[in-house]
Amino acid sequence: MKAKYLIFIAIAAATLSCTKLDEKVYDAIPGNLYPETPEQVASLSVVTYQKMQNMADDGDDQQGGWWFLSQEISSDEICGPTRAADWYDGGKWLNMHRHTWTSGDEGVNRMWLFFWNGITTCNKILDLMNSLPQNPALVAKKREVEVVRSFYYYLLIDNYGDAPYLTSFAKAPSMPYKASRAAIYDSLVKTVTNALPSLKAIDKKYMMNRYAAFSLLAKLYLNAKEYSGTPQWQLASDYCDSVMKGPYSLAADVSDPFKTANENSSEIIFSIPYDEDNFTGFRLHMRTLHYQMNLKYNMTVGPWNGFCIVPTFWDTYQVIDKRRAAYNLWGLQYSAAGPVITDGETHQPLDIDPKVPALYMQPPSFTPTQIRTSGARVGKYEIKMGAKENLSNDFPLFRLTDFYLMKAEAEIRLGRNGDQWINPIRVRAGVPTWTGAALDSLLAERGRELYCEGQRRQDLIRYDVWENAWWEKLAHGKELRTFPIPKWATDANPNLLQPPH
Numbered sequence: 001m002k003a004k005y006l007i008f009i010a011i012a013a014a015t016l017s018c019t020k021l022d023e024k025v026y027d028a029i030p031g032n033l034y035p036e037t038p039e040q041v042a043s044l045s046v047v048t049y050q051k052m053q054n055m056a057d058d059g060d061d062q063q064g065g066w067w068f069l070s071q072e073i074s075s076d077e078i079c080g081p082t083r084a085a086d087w088y089d090g091g092k093w094l095n096m097h098r099h100t101w102t103s104g105d106e107g108v109n110r111m112w113l114f115f116w117n118g119i120t121t122c123n124k125i126l127d128l129m130n131s132l133p134q135n136p137a138l139v140a141k142k143r144e145v146e147v148v149r150s151f152y153y154y155l156l157i158d159n160y161g162d163a164p165y166l167t168s169f170a171k172a173p174s175m176p177y178k179a180s181r182a183a184i185y186d187s188l189v190k191t192v193t194n195a196l197p198s199l200k201a202i203d204k205k206y207m208m209n210r211y212a213a214f215s216l217l218a219k220l221y222l223n224a225k226e227y228s229g230t231p232q233w234q235l236a237s238d239y240c241d242s243v244m245k246g247p248y249s250l251a252a253d254v255s256d257p258f259k260t261a262n263e264n265s266s267e268i269i270f271s272i273p274y275d276e277d278n279f280t281g282f283r284l285h286m287r288t289l290h291y292q293m294n295l296k297y298n299m300t301v302g303p304w305n306g307f308c309i310v311p312t313f314w315d316t317y318q319v320i321d322k323r324r325a326a327y328n329l330w331g332l333q334y335s336a337a338g339p340v341i342t343d344g345e346t347h348q349p350l351d352i353d354p355k356v357p358a359l360y361m362q363p364p365s366f367t368p369t370q371i372r373t374s375g376a377r378v379g380k381y382e383i384k385m386g387a388k389e390n391l392s393n394d395f396p397l398f399r400l401t402d403f404y405l406m407k408a409e410a411e412i413r414l415g416r417n418g419d420q421w422i423n424p425i426r427v428r429a430g431v432p433t434w435t436g437a438a439l440d441s442l443l444a445e446r447g448r449e450l451y452c453e454g455q456r457r458q459d460l461i462r463y464d465v466w467e468n469a470w471w472e473k474l475a476h477g478k479e480l481r482t483f484p485i486p487k488w489a490t491d492a493n494p495n496l497l498q499p500p501h
Helices: 003-019 023-028 038-043 046-054 067-073 089-098 106-130 136-160 181-198 210-222 224-228 233-244 284-288 291-297 322-327 368-373 400-413 419-429 439-450 456-462 487-492
Strands: 268-272 395-399
Touching: 046 106, 046 136, 067 089, 067 106, 067 136, 067 456, 089 106, 106 136, 136 181, 136 210, 181 210, 181 224, 210 224, 210 233, 210 268, 210 395, 210 400, 224 456, 233 400, 322 419, 395 400, 400 419, 400 439, 419 439, 439 456
Parallel strands: none
Antiparallel strands: 268 395
16 A cells, blocks of 8 residues: 555544544434544645546446546547447447537436535534634644635536535535536636635645645646636746745656656645555556557456547647557567467457547448557556556646646737746657747647646637537537536436526
């Protein structure tokens, strides 16, 4: 078990030992089992981070999930092809990539639930903290939880637009109306800004410290035009500066932030501390690797042969770009013992064509080899020898390289030059530097660098290309910039169908 997760458990264990709370209390926090001291309450904030566990996968129908999947599968980077009888799954992967989802699609349903589980948990903890005698330590911890809640709300408005804005669980109406996206955005900016003096300057990378809050503000301001109608490029640039003044630096190797033991990466600002046994939920390797690629890594389980890179996105990488090989898997595949792997159905050497020919592949239009072995697979996150169904890599939510590129974008949009923040990243990738970089080139560079980190959907929207046609997705209108609120939610609360109040 990784050291970072031991610390994560220790926080929870300390709370349990002092308050005699069991695991179920972390989900519900019954009133008759409130902790005895403000210090014990402060430790309970760990549950607000634990709710991020489902961000990288599909989660379940009780806790939600789908954030990472929806950001990437809906983009021009990654797809989940239907491979004969495999990966159709009611059309959910096709719908997400083609932007033909409805209010009943699994991704739409579970992502909404995931955000609200996080928000509601934060509000329960804050209600509990507000019920106790106040002291500086408790107030500081409250500010931290408020920023965690703001992070969940940022994701909510980014994906759904207008939504209810609730800051208490106990005082929440049974059927709330929506607030406007702009009003929520304004409140988030104020909440996070007000919390800054109370946040620790440096803390664990899976806790909301001051630099993580700077990162959140930079993201809010970078997307302010979309959220509020008013661009805030200068403030976005300023808060990128605040992030870059922190104790972070670019790693020498493009793969360093994605290794199994990446908790000490110099680039990661805020992350989810996944662990293969004790904090599960990161299964990208299972979703992308070919069935027989378990032999390549001596895996204890068999992968599912699904996700791959979109062929037009593959073409954006130069052959000399180190990220092309570091982030993708293709070509002849060899077992850990040395011999070439054989495909289990075609009985031919497993040779992965980096370009998948279609999103929906059925015989006889496509051969078994095309169906089973086409499309470069995602190899960005290290798959260690002996990998299990879940990875132990931390998943970076805020990474320094992103803020270099965000700084460049804000500067270019302000009519200035962004080369000095782009070129260190390109030098590391082994590709030529730029002079006078333009926005369209920067968007492509963001894609190559931030590939499969959950950033692409937001980027495509901010650059006004989300509506464009690409590969097997048709052009559409701006109404699809947000997902619909799930039908089950509007059936339970018809007020969600009303305009913002």
